[in-house]
Amino acid sequence: MNLTAESHHGSERRSGIPGDGDVDVIILGAGINGAGLFRDLCAQGVSCCIVDKADFGSGTSAAPSRLIHGGLKYLETGEFGLVAQSTLERNLLLKNAPHYVSPLPTVIPIFSWGKGMWAALRTLLGSTSAPRSRGAILIKIGLMIYDFYGSRHRVMPRHRLVGRRQALRDMPALTGSIVATGTYYDAKISHPERLVLELIADGLAANPSSSAANYTALVSSSNGVLAFRRENGGREFSLRPKLVINAAGPWIDHVNAALGAPSRMIGGTKGSHIVLKHDALVQSLAGRMLYFEADDGRICLVYDYLGKALVGSTDLAADNPDTVRCEPDEIDYLLESVRTLLPGMSFERDQIVYAYSGIRPLPSSDAAVPGLISRDHSAPVAEPAPSRPFPIISLIGGKWTTFRGFAEEVADTVLDRLGRDRKVTTRTMPIGGGKDFPADTAARASWLANAASASGIDEARLDQLLSRYGTNALRIASHQSPSNNEDRLPDSHDYSLSEIDYIARNELVEHLADIVMRRTTLAISGELTSSDLQRIAMVAGQALGWNPQRTSDEIDAVVARLNGTNLMGLQSERHPRTASECAKQA
Numbered sequence: 001m002n003l004t005a006e007s008h009h010g011s012e013r014r015s016g017i018p019g020d021g022d023v024d025v026i027i028l029g030a031g032i033n034g035a036g037l038f039r040d041l042c043a044q045g046v047s048c049c050i051v052d053k054a055d056f057g058s059g060t061s062a063a064p065s066r067l068i069h070g071g072l073k074y075l076e077t078g079e080f081g082l083v084a085q086s087t088l089e090r091n092l093l094l095k096n097a098p099h100y101v102s103p104l105p106t107v108i109p110i111f112s113w114g115k116g117m118w119a120a121l122r123t124l125l126g127s128t129s130a131p132r133s134r135g136a137i138l139i140k141i142g143l144m145i146y147d148f149y150g151s152r153h154r155v156m157p158r159h160r161l162v163g164r165r166q167a168l169r170d171m172p173a174l175t176g177s178i179v180a181t182g183t184y185y186d187a188k189i190s191h192p193e194r195l196v197l198e199l200i201a202d203g204l205a206a207n208p209s210s211s212a213a214n215y216t217a218l219v220s221s222s223n224g225v226l227a228f229r230r231e232n233g234g235r236e237f238s239l240r241p242k243l244v245i246n247a248a249g250p251w252i253d254h255v256n257a258a259l260g261a262p263s264r265m266i267g268g269t270k271g272s273h274i275v276l277k278h279d280a281l282v283q284s285l286a287g288r289m290l291y292f293e294a295d296d297g298r299i300c301l302v303y304d305y306l307g308k309a310l311v312g313s314t315d316l317a318a319d320n321p322d323t324v325r326c327e328p329d330e331i332d333y334l335l336e337s338v339r340t341l342l343p344g345m346s347f348e349r350d351q352i353v354y355a356y357s358g359i360r361p362l363p364s365s366d367a368a369v370p371g372l373i374s375r376d377h378s379a380p381v382a383e384p385a386p387s388r389p390f391p392i393i394s395l396i397g398g399k400w401t402t403f404r405g406f407a408e409e410v411a412d413t414v415l416d417r418l419g420r421d422r423k424v425t426t427r428t429m430p431i432g433g434g435k436d437f438p439a440d441t442a443a444r445a446s447w448l449a450n451a452a453s454a455s456g457i458d459e460a461r462l463d464q465l466l467s468r469y470g471t472n473a474l475r476i477a478s479h480q481s482p483s484n485n486e487d488r489l490p491d492s493h494d495y496s497l498s499e500i501d502y503i504a505r506n507e508l509v510e511h512l513a514d515i516v517m518r519r520t521t522l523a524i525s526g527e528l529t530s531s532d533l534q535r536i537a538m539v540a541g542q543a544l545g546w547n548p549q550r551t552s553d554e555i556d557a558v559v560a561r562l563n564g565t566n567l568m569g570l571q572s573e574r575h576p577r578t579a580s581e582c583a584k585q586a
Contacts, residue, residue: 001201001432001472002506003212018049018211018237025414026051026226026241028218028255031061032192033377033395034247035199036407038212039431042203044415044423048210049239050200051228053217055514057196059321060249061400062518063358065273065312066305068093068101068187068401070150072291073299075142080149082376086401087150090187092427093401094155097434099470100190103156104303105288108182109167109174109341110136134293136161136180143184156185173284173342188289188303192400193518194469197507198432215510221259224389231510243414246394249361250321256394261382265396270318272326272357274334274567275526276309281338281345285309294337302338306525308353311338318359325565326355353526355567362397377406379413391417433470451477457485464494476502482542490531492522497539504543512537512554513561523562530570533558 025041027034030052038050052058070087071079093101112135134142143159150156160183167181168174174181189195200212215231226244229236248255249266256263282304289303302311314330335347377398383391393413398406404426415422430437438444448459448466455462457477465473476499477485483497503509503519515522515536522528522536533555541551562568 001198001469002475003197003201003204003508018213018239020238022240022242023047023049024241024418025049025243025245026239027245027247028052029059029245029247029249029251029395030056030196030200030212030214031059031247031249032057032196032199032400032403033249033398033406034245035196035203036403037245037247037395037410038210039199039203039206040404040407040411040426041414042207042210043426043429044411044420045207046210046414046418046420047207048203049241050203050210050212051216051218052214055214055510055518056200056212056508057193058514058518059251060358060361061196062193063271063273063356064192064400065271065301066189066192066310067104067289067301068189070146070186070401071399072142072146072184072186075145079376082402083146084149085405086399087146088152089402089405091150091153091155092404093189094187095153096429097189097195097431097470098437098439099433099467100192100195101187102190104186104188106184106186106291107171107288108139108184109178109290109292110134110139110161110180110182111178113137113179136182139182143182146184156187159184171284171286171288173281173344175341175343183288186289188305189400190306191468191521195431197519198472202429202432212508214508218255218258221388223387241390243417244390244392245410245414246392250319250359252361252394252396256382256392259392260385260388261392263382263394265380265394266319266361267317268319268321268359268361270316270324270357270359271313272330272334273310273312273355274326274331274352275305275354275524276311276347276351277353277526278309278345278347278351281309281342282307284342284345290341292337292341294333295340300334300337306521308526311335321359324357324359326357326567330357331355352567354524356524356565377402379406379410381413433472436471438466447471454478461485465499479506483539489535491529492527492532495520495522495532497535500536500539501543504540509540509544512540512558515540516558517562523566523568526568528562528568528570530559533570 024047027038027048027050030050034050038048041048068090070090071083074083114135114137140161147158161180163180164178167178204210204212216228219227219229225238225240227238246252246255250268252266253263285304287304289301291301294300298315302309311334314333318324339347378396379393381391381393393410408426438447448462451462451474452459455474455477462473462477465477469476479498479502481498481501483501485496485498487497489495503515507519509515516528517523537551537555559570562570
């Protein structure tokens with residue numbers, strides 16, 4: 001993957017800044033919905049510019065539970081169409097992005113045989129109260145329906161249900177108060193932020209007349225022209241679009257106001273997660289996710305993410321994405337939920353290595369229970385006005401799993417308005433490093449042997465890079481940098497300095513946080529150390545032309561963010577902190 005825009009110079013060359021002029025479509029917001037639509041439209045020959053005020057995939061799209069799921073709980077609210085689409089899109093992502101998306105066996109602890117039937121029926125008929133204590137009969141029915149909807153392009157086994165004795169043999173750490181467990185298959189995504197980046201890269205490769213710019217703010221909208229400015233007083237440019245897509249997620253209403261089309265479409269909820277260093281729990285999970293009901297009826301989950309235990313999530317009404325963070329009461333709630341489910345294990349704050357939170361950009365709703373707000377999507381249109389000659393299509397709701405289908409629906413609307421026909425479908429289109437990804441052990445061995453011959457890098461290292469970047473691994477392994485493949489980060493030895501240099505030079509990096517929080521999993525995995533951060537900053541600074549003061553400022557900004565918002569324990573000369581101090585503050 002190479003996002004470098006060769007027609008510009010210096011930082012502008014790296015950022016892909018478009019020139020002034022006309023463009024078919026401007027997409028405001030480079031999260032998963034905006035990036036998915038960008039790729040689809042570019043593949044149809046539509047010239048697009050995608051712009052984000054921050055980094056690509058750095059908002060809501062960087063704060064999910066990291067699941068690619070069919071939406072089992074949506075059956076209770078009667079959203080069968082959403083379940084059908086979600087299970088299909090899950091299966092397609094397992095095929096189109098196998099480098100990031102993988103199957104996830106999911107275990108549901110069950111505490112009764114018959115409870116919840118009437119409550120579920122009331123919810124299905126429109127009750128505003130959420131079901132509680134879902135029993136084995138109800139779960140069995142739900143899993144059978146779920147298997148039926150997931151039959152299209154099926155790639156995973158069907159569900160099974162076992163009694164208490166077998167369940168406790170399979171997972172002894174579970175509370176003895178269960179009567180059974182149900183097991184079904186969904187999927188997880190290892191690196192959602194990179195998938196966003198690869199969608200944008202695929203779009204740029206499909207249509208050279210398109211462009212992408214991060215850290216770029218909308219300054220004004222006047223007489224059909226949108227003016228933008230790069231951060232910190234950087235270059236300004238203006239574009240005249242035929243149509244504008246508002247894909248700003250939680251900020252949609254703010255963006256519509258700036259475009260002269262005030263709206264009240266978003267009423268989000270907050271989801272917080274914590275990542276625990278808990279080897280005993282990870283070993284007990286054995287690659288499975290526990291998907292369970294907390295004491296208040298909300299659904300929680302815990303699974304092995306990069307060798308740590310990811311626990312989530314809360315579901316609270318919230319509307320300010322700029323100040324959202326995982327609060328102390330949410331941490332208490334998540335820890336107590338897993339203590340109740342796994343009473344033989346200890347769960348404490350000092351096990352937290354990372355925490356994050358985001359706003360789900362759901363449709364504005366008066367639902368009494370946040371969990372009952374629809375996760376479906378829509379794309380309302382604000383037609384042109386006398387002072388605004390272009391229509392605005394706002395991307396409302398949706399979820400990570402359904403981004404491709406949502407993008408296809410909106411792209412068809414755009415094509416119709418532009419008077420053009422669809423050229424290709426994205427249904428079977430691989431994403432980024434998923435292209436030509438080896439499908440089995442023999443194919444993987446063959447790919448590694450060929451890549452080793454082409455790059456001169458040993459197969460063990462290539463295997464590591466293949467798991468991390470898909471088939472883009474060969475380009476990264478072959479990258480010529482001031483460092484060689486044997487030069488590694490001081491503590492995170494899986495990452496080479498050459499790899500970091502490639503990311504800095506070729507993946508539209510503007511800040512140190514882009515590398516440690518989104519281009520890699522160093523931060524969220526809890527593996528990032530102060531020594532690693534210093535070395536990454538040195539490599540990035542050399543690649544991007546930072547002076548010593550800029551490099552120091554970048555380090556301090558990352559340390560302040562990770563320690564303050566994400567509850568890590570990094571240290572710098574200005575911010576000496578320990579992990580236990582961060583946990584105590586939380």
